[in-house]
Amino acid sequence: MTRLLRLGVALLMLCATPLLAQDFPQPADPYVNDRAGVLTPVDEDAIRAALRAARSETGVHITVLTLPSREAIAPGLTLETFATALFNDWGIGDATRDDGILLLLSMQEREVRIELGRGFASQWEGVTDAIMEKTLLPAFREGQYARGMKDGAIRLVEEVARPFAAGEAPARDLTGPLVAGGAFGLFALLGARRRIGNLTTRLRRCPNCGERALRRSRITDMPATRHASGKARRITRCGSCGWETVAYINLPRLKTENRRSGGGFGGGSSGGGGSSGRF
Incomplete structure (x- = not known):
């Protein structure tokens, strides 16, 4: 009986191992990691510049990740569990404030996730829900992945990062998407x-x-x-x-990145808050 019990425990540990120690892809850049290849170089540079500037001004670290398939990396995990685990593996955001944000697109599964750090109260999910429904999903359903990621990232800067850093409450009326043409100049x-x-x-x-x-x-x-x-x-x-x-x-010309405030990951964590969408 003891041998059977030990065997059962061993099997459970073996099954649980993929959940406890995932081999997540490591970031090559603090702001944009386009592993699915959906962004043009111009779009990638624009997103990176906006997120770098926002971090320098607000302290909030937003990072964008596109994947060919999340299932190929961590079979059996839900989108939400995967995003939270990857967020914590990378340590997005400041470790003391837990104010990081992850914008994740998985192409094969046709899923998108906005993952928020622990520092964001649940009320901020109303803001990310609006960004998901009004900006990300409409663009993705039209096959406009670069446009969706770019506009979604800018809205996260303007409607989440900036007001959060200023100590403001989440906005309630967020139904109107930002004008795409004006997004580059907002930062x-x-x-x-x-x-x-x-x-x-x-x-x-x-x-x-x-x-x-x-x-x-x-x-x-x-x-x-x-x-x-x-x-x-x-x-x-x-x-x-x-x-x-x-x-x-x-x-004015863009400033050269301040290495003390712009690079790397700060050890932040997420408790699973955010918004998910499927297109």
């Missing part, structure tokens, strides 16, 4: 400055009809790089009468 300004500017615009009356219906958006015509400045347009439009004005903006 050039501090989040607080952007929010204050939008608030003051909404409080002003339209010079044409007098209603408080002004909204401001920005479109980047030429993204800034480390070697050249960029160009953008800031558009103020009245939602009541359609009046519109355009201001032209010069975007």
Whole structure:
């Protein structure tokens, strides 16, 4: 009987081994690891620049990972279990704040996951649910994987990382996706400055009809790089009468990465919070 019991325990340990010690792929870059090859070099550089800038400004580390198949790496694990285990294996985010974010795309399984660090309260899942439903899944169902990853990453910066770092509560109305063309230029300004500017615009009356219906958006015509400045347009439009004005903006060159705040992983962990989608 004792021998049978020992044999049973040994079999259980053997079955549990894949769950306890997965051989996860290791990151080659702190911000973008496109193992599925769905991103163009331009998209990859744009995402990396946005996430690097966001981390420098807010301290929140967001990383993007695409895989040909997660099942090939860890057979039997659910998407959620896989994402949490990989997140903790990599140590995404700061170890004291646990404020990392993982955006994971698995092509063969047609799944996408936003995994949040332990530092995010459950209310932030309402924000990530909206990003999943309004930005990621619609793009992926159209086969626009690069666009979905790029726009999804930018929304995570603007609607999760920046307000979280500023101590703000999660926003409730997140149904409107960001304008893709203006996504590249958003990381050039501090989040607080952007929010204050939008608030003051909404409080002003339209010079044409007098209603408080002004909204401001920005479109980047030429993204800034480390070697050249960029160009953008800031558009103020009245939602009541359609009046519109355009201001032209010069975007400063991107700064060289600060190695003390930009590279590597900080030892953060996740407790399984976030949002999942299947397309």
